Amino acid sequence: MGLAVREVSKSFGDIAAVRKVSLDVPPGMIYGLIGPNGAGKTTTMRMIMTILNPDRGEITWKGQPVRKVASRYFGYLPEERGLYPNMTIREQLRFFAALHGISGPGVDREIDEWIARLDLTEHATKKVEELSKGNAQKVQFVAALLHHPELLILDEPFSGLDPVNVRLLKEALVSLATQGTTILFSTHRMEHVEELCQRMALIRGGQIVVEGTVDEVRRSTGRMLLRLQVDGGRDGTVELLRSFAELPAPRHTPAGWEVEVPAGFDPQQVLRQAVATGATVTRFEVTPPSLEDVYITIMGGEAGNE
């Protein structure tokens, strides 16, 4: 039993920011909350962290109301980053640890390990105001976990990081999860969810639109794609696909020729036909659309309401 969010709602005046959101994050899992700007991700996280009170609904951690456990067992990387500009990285991290009642050589060693692990060593004696945005963000991430929280809530942890730092942070998240930390993070980017998460929710207009494993979400639209490549290059593949009147026009993708499989159409007949014509099939795949495709189908190209 991990984090349970049950039918939680929150309005700001006329704006229904979060509407009957329910989700479960089992212990040790990395969970992705994905949606456009203004979808309600930050508001949901603030309610989990007890910074905001829900108007309705209930949030529990291992069966206990979050207001009893959040300050001790949860770590939070907020959307608005808040570090003290005049402190060095080490001072800053010692300060955040001390806020949780932790000090001494043990935590100093741990701080140095994180500084090395996140490639901050050459900046360790710099003041926070001298740091780049990405480096300051990494410091704030470390600040969120020095008290060894059971649940880490990360609001857009990858925003503003270059690919090398995205990789470092992903490795850190995977290793924390392996050690049993439960992680919930928000993002706009599908590839982060696809790579890291066991479960995810798509949220829009304050409501969860689809929730489940990455595979379940990919299958949720019911759409299937057929990818085909036969020897002889473009013409052979396209000609074969076009010989089926029921199929829409194929498109070329980095993964080969791709066509949407209409309801009731058995893609195996394409394979049988290819073999019957003596073609050599180098790729035949029937797959749900990518997470990115699903996001665009469900969100309808929505750019957000902020």
Ligand code: ATP
């Ligand atoms: P983003 O990806 O842009 O961070 P989000 O999914 O985190 O967006 P929220 O910040 O939760 O979305 O906002 C949800 C809605 O609630 C938005 O319409 C926002 O304007 C509104 N909102 C959030 N906080 C407040 C507040 N304190 N007062 C009034 N409205 C608010």
